Structures are given as structure tokens and as C-alpha cells.
Amino acid sequence: MNLKLATAALCLTPFLIQAEEQKETSPMKASAEFGALFKTGDTKSGDLKAGLDFSFEKNQWRSSLNFDVLVRKTETEVIQEDGTVTEEFETSDQKWTIVGQTNYTIEPNGKNYVYGNASYADNRFSSFDNQSSISSGWGRRWFETEKATLDADVGPGYKRDVLKEPDENGETTHDAFIIQAQALYKRKINEHVEFKQLVVAKYAPKNGANSTYKAESSITTKLIETLQLKFSFIVDHNTDVDESKENTNTQTAMTLVYSF
Numbered sequence: 001m002n003l004k005l006a007t008a009a010l011c012l013t014p015f016l017i018q019a020e021e022q023k024e025t026s027p028m029k030a031s032a033e034f035g036a037l038f039k040t041g042d043t044k045s046g047d048l049k050a051g052l053d054f055s056f057e058k059n060q061w062r063s064s065l066n067f068d069v070l071v072r073k074t075e076t077e078v079i080q081e082d083g084t085v086t087e088e089f090e091t092s093d094q095k096w097t098i099v100g101q102t103n104y105t106i107e108p109n110g111k112n113y114v115y116g117n118a119s120y121a122d123n124r125f126s127s128f129d130n131q132s133s134i135s136s137g138w139g140r141r142w143f144e145t146e147k148a149t150l151d152a153d154v155g156p157g158y159k160r161d162v163l164k165e166p167d168e169n170g171e172t173t174h175d176a177f178i179i180q181a182q183a184l185y186k187r188k189i190n191e192h193v194e195f196k197q198l199v200v201a202k203y204a205p206k207n208g209a210n211s212t213y214k215a216e217s218s219i220t221t222k223l224i225e226t227l228q229l230k231f232s233f234i235v236d237h238n239t240d241v242d243e244s245k246e247n248t249n250t251q252t253a254m255t256l257v258y259s260f
Contacts, residue, residue: 027058033230035255045074045092049253060105062113069096070251094124103139103153111141115153117180126164126249127242129172131212133159133202135180152183159202161210165242176209178202192222210240220257228257 037047051068072093137155182200218232234251
């Protein structure tokens with residue numbers, strides 16, 4: 001419960017700052033993305049991906065809040081009590097995540113910053129009921145040009161994995177201290193196309209503890225002033241999962257992004 005409260009407090013930080021320092025030109029940017037895929041034929045299925053992104057940048061503050069959800073329904077054969085076979089749509093994948101981070105630049109127009117990060121993920125078909133973490137530390141904007149930026153930070157943190165099934169010791173919750181390191185690279189290829197690469201590592205030094213690694217690549221193409229087409233590829237890796245589960249999962253998506 002305390003971890004969830006800390007997550008909520010961190011995610012709300014940029015909104016509280018904005019309310020106190022309101023000006024004509026809003027430092028807040030927001031976007032919503034949506035994508036759907038439907039398959040028919042031998043296999044019938046439907047995928048839905050949606051997300052909300054908020055960013056805040058003013059003076060020495062830079063904050064972001066990201067929410068993503070993925071739902072997949074697949075047609076399967078179900079045997080009824082009378083022996084008849086019917087086809088029904090069942091949820092075969094469902095995941096949602098929320099990540100918030102706030103950076104404070106140590107010196108005006110400087111490159112070094114301190115950060116606070118919190119995340120929560122609920123994956124219905126993974127080994128975990130949910131996974132959450134908090135972290136804080138030091139970061140730096142390693143370079144910045146008109147077309148590209150690179151931010152990287154590292155710091156200690158705390159992670160909690162809630163298992164769907166008890167482990168060999170009968171425990172359902174695994175807590176661990178972590179070292180979190182992440183880097184975000186952005187580059188404007190041209191006036192209409194932007195590339196992003198995010199890498200996040202949450203290493204748990206404790207013997208046998210689960211460490212997580214994530215890489216997300218995306219290319220966004222502007223269609224009109226407020227509408228973009230986004231192609232993304234995500235790799236998620238957990239070092240310790242159930243034998244029936246894969247350590248590495250990937251996700252490829254094409255979505256429409258509306259900025260407001």
C-alpha cells in the first residue's frame with residue numbers, strides 16, 4: 001500500500017507544480033494513442049492497444065507520466081456440459097502499465113539532474129500478479145542538439161513482485177533492492193519523423209531475485225499537425241519466471257497518436 005501511495009504521489013508531482021506556476025503558455029504536453037487489429041480466417045482474434053502520455057517541462061523541472069494498456073481476445077473452442085462444442089472469445093492477453101518520473105536539473109541550464117521514478121505493471125498472463133518499483137538517483141543529459149538528445153540516469157531503488165502462485169517457500173511476495181539504470185535517446189530524422197529508443201534495467205543483486213530489462217524502439221511519423229502514426233517494438237525480459245512462462249516477451253504495434 002505504501003508503495004502504491006508513493007507511486008501516486010510521484011506521478012502527481014508535475015500536475016501540482018503546474019497548478020502553482022500557471023502561465024499563458026502551458027508547459028504541459030499530452031497525447032493519446034490507439035490501435036486495433038482484428039484477424040479472421042483459421043484464427044479469429046482482436047487486439048486493442050491504447051495509451052496516454054503526459055509531459056511537463058518548466059525551468060529546472062522535467063516530468064513525464066505514461067499509461068499503456070494492451071488487451072487481446074482470441075476465439076477458442078469451449079466444450080459445454082452437454083458435450084457440444086461452441087466457439088467463444090476469451091481474453092488471451094491483458095497488460096497495463098503506468099510509469100512516472102520527475103527530473104530536477106541541479107543548476108539552471110545545466111546538464112546534471114536528480115530524479116525520482118515509480119512504476120506499476122499488471123500482466124494477467126505472466127508469472128506475476130503485479131510488479132512495482134521506485135527509484136531515485138543521479139542523471140545527466142549527455143548531449144543535446146537541435147535534432148537529438150540523450151538522457152541517462154542511475155540510482156538505487158526497491159522492487160516488489162507479487163506472484164500469482166506461491167513459490168517453493170510458500171511466499172507470494174518477493175521484495176528486493178535494485179540498481180536501476182535507464183537511457184532515453186530521441187532524434188528528429190526530419191521535420192515529420194522522430195525516432196526514440198528507451199532502455200531500462202532493474203538489476204536485483206540479491207541471489208535468486210528477479211531482475212527486469214526493457215527496450216522500446218519507436219518511429220513516429222506526422223500525418224497532420226496533431227495526428228501521428230507510430231510504429232513501436234518492445235522487448236521485456238524477466239530473469240526469474242515460472243517454468244511454463246517465457247523469460248522474454250516482445251510486442252510490435254502500429255498506433256495512431258493524437259497530440260493535444
